[in-house]
Amino acid sequence: MKNVLFVISLVSSSFAYGQKKKPARAIPPPPIVQKEIAEPPQSLSIQDDSKKCFVYVSEVAKDSVVVVTENLLEYFPSGRNARIITTTYQYDSKLKKQSNGSGEMLAQTQQLQFIEGKYTIEKGTLTVIPDKKDKFDTRRFKVVYKPDTQTVINLKDEQNHLYKKGKCIEPMISL
Structure with a gap:
């Protein structure tokens, strides 16, 4: 009887080792769903932080x-700093015509005046408040925007002079 039980256990164990296990059924991954990226709101869009320059001649x-x-107004949207640079010079129109015809250059003396200060933009008005309030007056400019956007086209001052977009003054390096 012992032998019979031994043979049965031996046969059953050999059948168990000889069978192949069925592999587990692989579950396919879920399909990839493309999410729609919403456009950022107009007020949160990235703004140009380079300095803005407007010129009136x-x-x-x-x-x-x-x-x-020449009046140059420059302000920095990233901060609150503003600067008005007034350049004044004079020349003789007859001498200038003669020098242009002969290829000569006419040397002019220029007077520069720098007015440093702070600015605010409220309700379509740009206000420049100078640091030296006792020497210079506060200047106000009406901001003219491009239709349907918030980009500035030009400015108008209190005397209704039109300040157009212009080139900013770059620092000069002399050796």
Whole structure:
């Protein structure tokens, strides 16, 4: 009887080792769903933080002498700093025509005035408040925006002079 039980256990164990296990059925991964990326709201879009420059040039002729005044307004949207640079120079129109015809250059003396300060933009008005309030007046400019966007086209000051977008002054390095 012992032998019979031994043979039965031996046969059953050999059958168990000889069988192949069926592999577990692999579950396919879920399908990839493309999520729609929503556009950022207009107010949260990235703005250009480089400095903005606006120029107004006036020329007044007195006899043959022309007096030129250039006003440059630059402000930095990333901060609150603003600067108004007024350049004044004069030249003789007759001499300038002669020098242009002969290829000579006419040397001019320029007077520069820098007005440093802070600015605020409220309700379509850009206000420049100078650091030295006792020497300079506060200047206000009406901001003219491009239709349907918030990009600035130009500015108008209190005397209704039109300040157009212009090139900013780059620092000069002399050796």
